[in-house]
Amino acid sequence: MLSGATIEVTNLTKRYGDVEALRGVSFAVNEGEVFGLLGPNGAGKTSTVEILEGLRTPDSGSVSVCGLDPQSSGAEFKYVIGAALQATALPDKMRVHEALDLFGSFYPQRRGTQELLARFGLEEKRNAFYSQLSGGQKQRLALAMALVNNPRVVFLDEPTAGLDPQVRREIYDIVEELKKEKKTILLTTHYIEEAEKLCDRVAIVDHGKVIALGTPRELKERSGAVTRITVRMAKPETNGALGNLEGVTECRTEADDYLLYSTRVPRTIVALVKHLEEQNNELVSLEISAPSLEDIFLELTGRRLRD
Amino acid sequence: MSRVFGHTWSLTVSRMRLAMRNRAFLFFSLIMPLAFLFGYAGLFRRFGPEAVPYLLSMVLALTVMGSFWGLSVQLVTFREQGILRRFRVTPVGASAMLASSLISNYFLTLPTIAIEFYISRSVFHMAGLGNLVSVFILVTIGTVTFASLGLIVASVTNTMQETQIINQIIWFVFLFISGATIPFPMLPAMVQKISLFLPATYLVSGLQRAMIDHTNLNSLGSYLASLVGCALIAFIVSAQLFRWEPETKAPRQAKLWVAAAVVPFLLLGIWENFNGDLRSHAVKNMQSIREPYSLERIEH
Numbered sequence: 050m051l052s053g054a055t056i057e058v059t060n061l062t063k064r065y066g067d068v069e070a071l072r073g074v075s076f077a078v079n080e081g082e083v084f085g086l087l088g089p090n091g092a093g094k095t096s097t098v099e100i101l102e103g104l105r106t107p108d109s110g111s112v113s114v115c116g117l118d119p120q121s122s123g124a125e126f127k128y129v130i131g132a133a134l135q136a137t138a139l140p141d142k143m144r145v146h147e148a149l150d151l152f153g154s155f156y157p158q159r160r161g162t163q164e165l166l167a168r169f170g171l172e173e174k175r176n177a178f179y180s181q182l183s184g185g186q187k188q189r190l191a192l193a194m195a196l197v198n199n200p201r202v203v204f205l206d207e208p209t210a211g212l213d214p215q216v217r218r219e220i221y222d223i224v225e226e227l228k229k230e231k232k233t234i235l236l237t238t239h240y241i242e243e244a245e246k247l248c249d250r251v252a253i254v255d256h257g258k259v260i261a262l263g264t265p266r267e268l269k270e271r272s273g274a275v276t277r278i279t280v281r282m283a284k285p286e287t288n289g290a291l292g293n294l295e296g297v298t299e300c301r302t303e304a305d306d307y308l309l310y311s312t313r314v315p316r317t318i319v320a321l322v323k324h325l326e327e328q329n330n331e332l333v334s335l336e337i338s339a340p341s342l343e344d345i346f347l348e349l350t351g352r353r354l355r356d
Numbered sequence: 357m358s359r360v361f362g363h364t365w366s367l368t369v370s371r372m373r374l375a376m377r378n379r380a381f382l383f384f385s386l387i388m389p390l391a392f393l394f395g396y397a398g399l400f401r402r403f404g405p406e407a408v409p410y411l412l413s414m415v416l417a418l419t420v421m422g423s424f425w426g427l428s429v430q431l432v433t434f435r436e437q438g439i440l441r442r443f444r445v446t447p448v449g450a451s452a453m454l455a456s457s458l459i460s461n462y463f464l465t466l467p468t469i470a471i472e473f474y475i476s477r478s479v480f481h482m483a484g485l486g487n488l489v490s491v492f493i494l495v496t497i498g499t500v501t502f503a504s505l506g507l508i509v510a511s512v513t514n515t516m517q518e519t520q521i522i523n524q525i526i527w528f529v530f531l532f533i534s535g536a537t538i539p540f541p542m543l544p545a546m547v548q549k550i551s552l553f554l555p556a557t558y559l560v561s562g563l564q565r566a567m568i569d570h571t572n573l574n575s576l577g578s579y580l581a582s583l584v585g586c587a588l589i590a591f592i593v594s595a596q597l598f599r600w601e602p603e604t605k606a607p608r609q610a611k612l613w614v615a616a617a618v619v620p621f622l623l624l625g626i627w628e629n630f631n632g633d634l635r636s637h638a639v640k641n642m643q644s645i646r647e648p649y650s651l652e653r654i655e656h
Contacts, residue, residue, distance in 0.1 A: 102445050124447035137442040142377040154366040155446045
């Protein structure tokens with residue numbers, strides 16, 4: 050853990066009835082860093098973020114944001130944070146510019162409504178009611194509201210959940226811009242692509258625990274640099290011989306594909322071709338992919354993120 | 357402190373704007389009270405313009421009591437939809453949120469009151485305006501009291517369904533045994549005794565006395581003090597029990613706190629039942645509207 054970090058989380062635990070949502074979560078986020086909490090639904094991401102936002106109290110452990118305790122620092126804490134919550138709404142009959150005006154009025158320092166409307170592509174919707182906005186527009190408004198006080202720290206809880214790919218890319222661009230502004234951002238996601246594209250560092254969370262933490266690159270390297278070779282063959286293999294090919298550490302099947310995890314890719318491919326000739330089999334397709342965070346999650350938990 | 361006032365004012369303006377766009381709000385806070393006014397005036401037409409102050413005082417009381425219903429429903433809706441939790445990550449506190457509910461509701465009630473007076477004068481030829489200062493103060497304090505009682509309901513109920521059931525029960529009690537719809541002297545003696553424990557009864561009686569007898573504020577002291585006491589306790593309790601999150605449930609013992617808000621009217625009710633003059637004022641005010649009718653009958 051780095052001292053002087055903008056966000057510090059130490060041994061956080063939280064229980065909801067019989068469910069242990071957080072079981073000793075610890076991490077630190079540095080100034081200007083985009084930090085991702087990656088994990089499946091129910092992993093404990095939202096509980097962690099909501100404790101950091103001051104919306105929930107932990108059962109034990111401690112958190113600090115810009116040196117402030119979210120529970121006891123009151124308005125001083127609220128001035129330095131901005132948040133786009135996962136489950137939230139505005140009154141249906143509130144207009145877009147009114148929402149920005151209203152939320153801006155709560156802070157001594159604020160960004161102009163016009164500036165935010167322009168930046169988030171909402172100028173044409175400035176007089177629209179909240180109920181008239183599409184999902185993407187609502188999310189852009191949520192982000193604009195999170196930035197209305199020009200915060201030092203921004204919390205984005207599943208900012209692209211349920212949005213179509215184009216809107217998701219628009220949100221990515223906005224986060225990239227915030228990154229350039231050196232905002233400290235904590236985002237939660239269960240999209241691998243999002244974590245890899247946006248985050249400087251990622252904590253993989255599962256069952257209320259951080260099971261891996263580092264830059265996406267570090268995590269991939271730490272995973273043993275296992276490369277995945279996806280193979281489809283004309284005739285199915287039944288004797289398990291693929292797992293014994295040179296360099297192959299593991300072999301899984303997924304529908305009609307065989308996933309070979311290899312530490313020595315060229316040798317594995319040569320061995321695979323020889324094996325196919327011996328078996329009088331044919332190669333239909335072959336795809337080589339460098340290890341992704343999805344693979345790391347799979348390696349660590351034996352499950353896929355969406356399982 | 358100025359920060360809290362600033363937040364309260366911003367929220368007040370926003371909530372007034374939202375209310376004006378809400379058809380249900382316009383129906384319940386403007387059209388329904390006016391419908392009552394026209395309905396009463398039609399029913400009591402034969403009593404002539406002298407009856408109008410009595411009828412208007414009942415309609416004013418209904419308008420003021422309407423605050424009880426609207427605010428609790430709005431607050432619970434905001435909580436259930438996750439709107440409140442968005443405010444929670446801002447510097448806005450529970451007090452500013454609740455105070456803005458009360459103030460916006462008050463500002464939105466005043467035009468309806470003014471329209472009711474205007475129609476009573478211009479359409480139903482009401483002669484005087486009663487003691488306007490007393491009416492204004494009763495309307496002001498009454499609006500805050502009934503809105504605070506609404507907030508307390510919102511604070512102790514967990515779902516909209518629960519809120520509406522409790523609201524219905526309390527609302528019907530206020531409506532039918534306070535004198536706001538059925539004149540107090542016409543209620544059975546036992547019901548009158550119970551009625552003396554209700555804030556609505558004192559609001560109705562106070563408005564009738566201010567409208568008909570031109571009663572000044574000094575003479576309404578005990579009524580006003582109880583309404584203010586009830587409002588203060590209800591506001592403090594609802595601020596203490598305020599919940600931002602839909603999944604946070606009201607603790608069971610919290611519901612006991614609500615009893616504190618009833619204390620002023622419990623005391624006033626006991627006093628009124630043994631020594632009070634509300635009953636005699638109610639009879640006198642009602643007789644005052646019967647006189648022309650009785651004289652008319654005698655003449656025939």
